[in-house]
Amino acid sequence: xxxxxxxxxxxxxxxxxxxxxxxxxxxxxxxxxxxxxxxxxxxxxxxxxxxxxxxxxxxxxxxxxxxxxxxxxxxxxxxxxxxxxxxxxxxxxxxxxxxxxxxxxxxxxxxxxxxx
Amino acid sequence: xxxxxxxxxxxxxxxxxxxxxxxxxxxxxxxxxxxxxxxxxxxxxxxxxxxxxxxxxxxxxxxxxxxxxxxxxxxxxxxxxxxxxxxxxxxxxxxxxxxxxxxxxxxxxx
Numbered sequence: 344x345x346x347x348x349x350x351x352x353x354x355x356x357x358x359x360x361x362x363x364x365x366x367x368x369x370x371x372x373x374x375x376x377x378x379x380x381x382x383x384x385x386x387x388x389x390x391x392x393x394x395x396x397x398x399x400x401x402x403x404x405x406x407x408x409x410x411x412x413x414x415x416x417x418x419x420x421x422x423x424x425x426x427x428x429x430x431x432x433x434x435x436x437x438x439x440x441x442x443x444x445x446x447x448x449x450x451x452x453x454x455x456x457x458x459x
Numbered sequence: 460x461x462x463x464x465x466x467x468x469x470x471x472x473x474x475x476x477x478x479x480x481x482x483x484x485x486x487x488x489x490x491x492x493x494x495x496x497x498x499x500x501x502x503x504x505x506x507x508x509x510x511x512x513x514x515x516x517x518x519x520x521x522x523x524x525x526x527x528x529x530x531x532x533x534x535x536x537x538x539x540x541x542x543x544x545x546x547x548x549x550x551x552x553x554x555x556x557x558x559x560x561x562x563x564x565x566x567x568x569x
Contacts, residue, residue: 347502377556386545386561387503392554400554436503440555448557450495450503 345371347439349451356427357459364422364454366437372417373439377448378410381434393420427458461486463548465560472536473568480531480563482520482546491549492529493557494520498542506531506544516540536567 346369356362366376375394379387393399393414401407409431411423420439424431436453462485472478484490494506507515509522509529520531529546546560 375555386559389556389558392556394554438503438557447505448555452502 345369345439345441345447345449347373347437347449347451349435349437349454351454352452353455353457355457355459358428359426362424362427362456364424364435364437364456366420366422366439366451368418368439368441368449371439371441373420373441374417375440376414376420377438377440378412378420378422379436379438381436381453383434387436390422424456427456429458432456432458461548461550461558463546463558463560465544465546465563467563468561469564469566471566471568474538475535477532477534478536478540478565478567480544480546480565482529482531482560484527484529484546484548486527486548486550488550488552490522490524490529491551492520492522493547493549494518494529494531495545495547495559496542497545503545536565538567538569541565541567 348367350365378390381387389402390405391399391401393412395414395417399412414420434453437451438448440448464483492509495503496506497503518533522529543562545562547557
C-alpha cells in the first residue's frame with residue numbers, strides 16, 4: 344500500500360526557534376496533503392489543506408504566519424512552525440491523498456514537537 | 460456545520476464478546492463516512508469506508524441516514540482489536556478534508 348513518511352519523528356527545540364517538518368509520499372504522487380494536530384488523548388484537528396503548487400487553505404483559528412506550509416512537489420510538503428512556543432508542543436500528523444479516483448488518505452507516523 | 464460524534468471514550472469488553480462503537484454525524488450534504496484505527500505506537504490507518512460495504516478484520520459498519528449514524532460492530536472481539544478507533548466524515552465540497560470524531564479506545568480483555 345501507499346506509504347507516507349514524516350521527518351523528524353520527534354524534535355525538541357527552544358522557545359523562539361523555528362522547526363520544519365517534512366511529509367513525503369513514498370510511492371505515489373499526492374496532489375493533496377493535509378496537516379493535523381493532535382493533543383494528548385484528543386482527536387485529530389485539521390490545520391490546513393495544501394494542493395501541489397498552490398497556497399494552503401487554513402482552517403479557522405490556525406495562524407497562517409505561524410504555521411507555514413509549502414507543497415512544492417507532488418511528493419513533498421513541509422510544515423514550518425515559526426517562533427515556536429511551549430503551547431505549540433503537540434503531535435503533528437500529515438496525510439496525503441492521490442488525485443483521480445483514489446480517495447483514500449494515507450497518514451504519516453506523526454512528529455512529536457516539544458518546545459522548551 | 461459538519462460534526463462527528465463518538466459518545467464513548469472507552470469501551471472495555473472481554474475477548475469473544477460483541478463490540479459496538481457508536482458514531483453519529485451531522486452534515487448537510489451526502490455523507491461519505493470512514494472508520495480509521497490506530498494501534499499502539501502505529502500510524503492511523505483506514506479500517507473501512509461505507510461505500511465499500513465490506514467487512515475488514517470482522518468489523519462492519521452500516522450507514523443509517525435516518526439516524527445519521529455509522530456504528531462499527533464486531534460480533535466477537537479479539538485482543539488484537541485493542542486500539543483507538545476514529546470515525547470520520549469526508550467533505551467532498553471542501554477539498555475532501557476529513558472531520559474526525561473524538562475517538563473511542565477499545566480494550567479487549569483476555
